[in-house]
Amino acid sequence: MSLKFRMRVLIVGAHYPERGGVQLYSTYLSREFIKMGHEVEVLSYSGSSSCFGEVVHQLRTPKVKLIRGTSFIINAGMWMKRKGRKFDLIIANYAKTAGAALGISSLKGIIVFHGTDIFMGRILKSIVRKSLSRGKTVSVSRYIAERVRSIFGVESTVIPGAVDRDEFLNIPERDVVRSEFGFSDEFLVLSAASLVPVKGVDLVVEVASKVDAQFAIAGDGPLRKFLEKKARKSGAKVRFLGNLDHKKLIPLMSASDVFLHMPRFEGYGLVIAEALAAGVPVVAANVGAIPEVLRRDGILVGSVEEAVQAIRELKENREKLNSFRGIARDRVLSRSWRDVAEEFLRIV
Template sequence: MRIVLLGPYYPDVGGVQVYNTMLAGGLVERGHEVTVVSYGWARSRWGERVIRLPTPRVPGVRGASFMAASALRLAAGLGDADVVVAQYAKTSGVAAWIARAFGGPPYVPVFHGTDALVGAGAWLVRRACRSAPAVAAVSSHLAGVVRERFGVEPRVVRGGVDVEAFRSLPGREEVREEMGIPAEARVVGIVGSLVPVRDPELALRAALSHPDALVLVAGDGPLRPRLEELARREGAGRVAFLGKVPHERIPLVLRACDLTLHTPRWEGFGLSALESMAAGTPPLAARVGALPEFVRDGRTGFLADRSLEAISERLSEVLSDPEGLERVSREAREFALSRGWDAVAEEFESLLEEVVS
């Protein structure tokens, strides 16, 4: 098939970007002709064709300009494609719907999380979904939200992990030696964009409540100055801000930690938690959104109510039981490594074949 993947892409990091990039690799591996239409800084990773659209890096303006430019490109230059996979329904999905009205290819909007919570533009997303031959979502929880809000039944295609990259990770002590972290330290990781919906401040406050914990913060965003000030006040010398880490190095950061914290206000899937599991580092996650679908308390990770008191208390319990933490680490890794991106590509291939036929 001639498949267009529309939306955020490599080298950007984040759930949507990684999902789109790794899906492209899986589809190329399966012999499909893949074209990516993305922002102006996107790059090819698998030898696939990448069309970069001029995009201002201004919040709000960026999304609107990308919708307009991608709709025009799909209708005017890619009408011979078999199907478009529109990653992030409120922008790419709407663009693909507009393009379809002017001769663009059939399309499948894919919901990843906050795109299902759109407010003022919900009617556009609803029209785009109801006009599409199929809709996808990355978790059962998210599929339920989409069903209720937009009146369509999505196909659930969960994300995966790079099995080869995670299987080949060196031991925790070796990674810590490379990063200059004491082998015997208790290390808590916070990995992801430092934005309000992720609420990294709650995670950092919980981590700092444990007096012996060292904290690695991998990610960047508008909340970073606030977190750095909190670290200076309450955790001097115990918090390392790594900034924006290339996705290829995220497995090493995760491997260096004993535990990672995930405290979002809402979660459509939780790729960072799944990748933490693949690194043999159990996630301690808030009972929010899709996280409980694969973070199984005391088996593949740990769950707590989304409050500072509950998460801090659970963190202390977990770190005080090294044998239990090691047992969960093994089960979490085995579980996560059973879901590679090849399986995601296979499931998407099946869905797209139904659409094309």
């Protein structure tokens, strides 16, 4: 299909356009397709909204977690059965929900695996497998592509995410940002993740209890009260900032001394790419696809103790700390969301 062909594109995914990795992937794909002259519609949860003029269809989704996902799968699948044939391209972001909905619709499309969506029960797996046999498969990392091959027996095109270069230009001065958030000049370690078990934020709190430094955690989720209690009991100097808009998170990354990411599983690690683009040294767990993102530009660790040691060394050795600051910025900024969109169009 010619890239000049004006297409009608449907992007299916939950919580559009909230700022998690999957949602960012959907949001910036929408923007780039619109910039390229394509018509974009989005099918998502109730409470979703338009960012760039795309038409957003909100489906009724109860707030009860398990019921919400199941209702979205069924409702999105039936919606696509009725209206999906008018689209030239359907992209289902996150196989466990959007991919299953595409399977119910019996339409062809592209299912994008992001990480934890490789884990699903027998019934969902059967539905998704049928959809995979009809359309195309994308994985956001080589690691996930290998897991998809092992679990589903299909090959994936690997299309990693990117960063929005404009968001990383003209970042305010470090002192200005720290003053805005109420942080002192003391060594500052930042983490940003949903407060759910797989993201390992409890491990971040453990690290904080063993390092004499300021720690900040951006993000929210069901574990917040538990983590706040854990931090208080351990004596860790941790501030929980809640969800931050990118316009605030990126300057805070740049104003931090270290970015710490300790998930138990990671399908890609877009937040690491963002931290590198912001110029902050990264210490991250050596799990999943993180080595594909971090490469030799940061410090990979295998335990809380190794993370503690790495941060202490960076704190005590400014020369070593500065050797990591900004080392991967140009590499990360060289990949754009336009590149991501064009890679999708090549496989249509």
